[in-house]
Amino acid sequence: NTAHDVTAFGTGVFGDRKMFEAQAFEGKFRLFDVTRGDGVVTYDNTTGTNLDVFSLNKMFKDGSAVDAHANAQITYDYYQDTFGRDSVDDNGQVLISAVHVGNNWNNASWNGRQMSYGDGDGLRFHPLAAGLDVAAHEMSHGVVQHTANLIYRGESGALNESFADIFGAMVDRDDWLIGENIMADGTLALRSMEDPTDLIERRTEAPYPDHWSKRYTGTLDNGGVHINSSINNKAAYLISEGGDHFDVAVNGIGRDKTEQIYYRALSLYLTRSSDFSMMREAAIQAAGDLYGSDSDAVAAVEQAYSAVGVY
Ligand SMILES: O=C(O)[C@H](CCc1ccccc1)CC1(C(=O)N[C@@H](Cc2c[nH]c3ccccc23)C(=O)O)CCCC1
Numbered sequence: 656n657t658a659h660d661v662t663a664f665g666t667g668v669f670g671d672r673k674m675f676e677a678q679a680f681e682g683k684f685r686l687f688d689v690t691r692g693d694g695v696v697t698y699d700n701t702t703g704t705n706l707d708v709f710s711l712n713k714m715f716k717d718g719s720a721v722d723a724h725a726n727a728q729i730t731y732d733y734y735q736d737t738f739g740r741d742s743v744d745d746n747g748q749v750l751i752s753a754v755h756v757g758n759n760w761n762n763a764s765w766n767g768r769q770m771s772y773g774d775g776d777g778l779r780f781h782p783l784a785a786g787l788d789v790a791a792h793e794m795s796h797g798v799v800q801h802t803a804n805l806i807y808r809g810e811s812g813a814l815n816e817s818f819a820d821i822f823g824a825m826v827d828r829d830d831w832l833i834g835e836n837i838m839a840d841g842t843l844a845l846r847s848m849e850d851p852t853d854l855i856e857r858r859t860e861a862p863y864p865d866h867w868s869k870r871y872t873g874t875l876d877n878g879g880v881h882i883n884s885s886i887n888n889k890a891a892y893l894i895s896e897g898g899d900h901f902d903v904a905v906n907g908i909g910r911d912k913t914e915q916i917y918y919r920a921l922s923l924y925l926t927r928s929s930d931f932s933m934m935r936e937a938a939i940q941a942a943g944d945l946y947g948s949d950s951d952a953v954a955a956v957e958q959a960y961s962a963v964g965v966y
């Protein structure tokens with residue numbers, strides 16, 4: 656019998672019901688969506704690597720699997736609808752997610768081929784697959800890899816991280832926080848793009864930086880890729896929302912123009928070794944291409960990067 660696409664249902668980690676595309680296959684149902692690119696598939700790593708998630712009926716009960724699958728579909732649709740991009744490689748590459756990776760693993764990752772999610776230990780993190788911004792962050796690493804492919808170290812690595820946060824916050828569009836719904840220890844979020852200094856970075860025990868003069872210059876975390884990303888995150892937030900930052904006033908232009916500027920900069924102008932200064936120039940160029948060289952958008956980009964000390 657041939658496999659065919661079905662609409663299925665499930666409850667996420669937090670008991671929220673949701674619908675998504677799955678596949679009827681050999682008399683059962685599996686989390687394989689054949690309607691997006693070459694597929695969106697979600698595996699369960701509880702007892703092995705990349706094992707299919709089956710259900711005897713159209714109701715899936717594994718919260719992490721349901722959330723990872725639905726969030727991957729939402730993120731696929733974001734890139735398709737917003738930029739006309741067909742998956743991470745713009746050629747329909749299958750979007751693979753694996754849940755229950757590790758043993759109460761307090762993290763998630765993109766390993767160059769797939770997304771992986773830990774269950775969290777319930778003290779620091781809830782299952783990380785429940786975070787839509789986390790899924791979008793991980794898939795965005797795949798997009799970065801197939802575009803500028805920014806080296807994952809130092810300033811280029813911080814940009815790599817920042818792009819993942821920026822598009823994570825654009826998909827999970829109701830705030831400028833990363834991981835706000837998966838923290839089990841009562842903290843507001845993992846990172847804040849709105850005010851990075853609201854949160855303490857775990858390795859350095861220091862507030863995330865919101866200005867280039869506060870950048871981390873040590874060797875932890877590949878030279879602070881998850882730390883200095885907050886400097887570019889703050890610039891992106893200011894471009895979209897505006898604000899006064901270190902006595903520099905920025906007039907915001909909104910999320911729709913901001914996401915287009917960053918996608919164009921990433922896909923057309925940045926290269927593997929681009930640093931923060933090149934990020935400023937690429938964003939100015941992209942804003943000029945899209946909205947005119949004397950536009951509010953170009954002004955916002957120039958002001959925002961000046962506000963975070965990047966020239
Ligand atoms: O994708 C990423 O950049 C992070 C991938 C981390 C990783 C790297 C290499 C191998 C395995 C895992 C995962 C996320 C992240 O930002 N992790 C941070 C913060 C963090 C999460 N759990 C931690 C445990 C200890 C220390 C830091 C952390 C990090 O790994 O720095 C992204 C969104 C949420 C989790």
Ligand SMILES: [Zn+2]
Nearest residue numbers: 792796816819
């Ligand atoms: Zn990342």
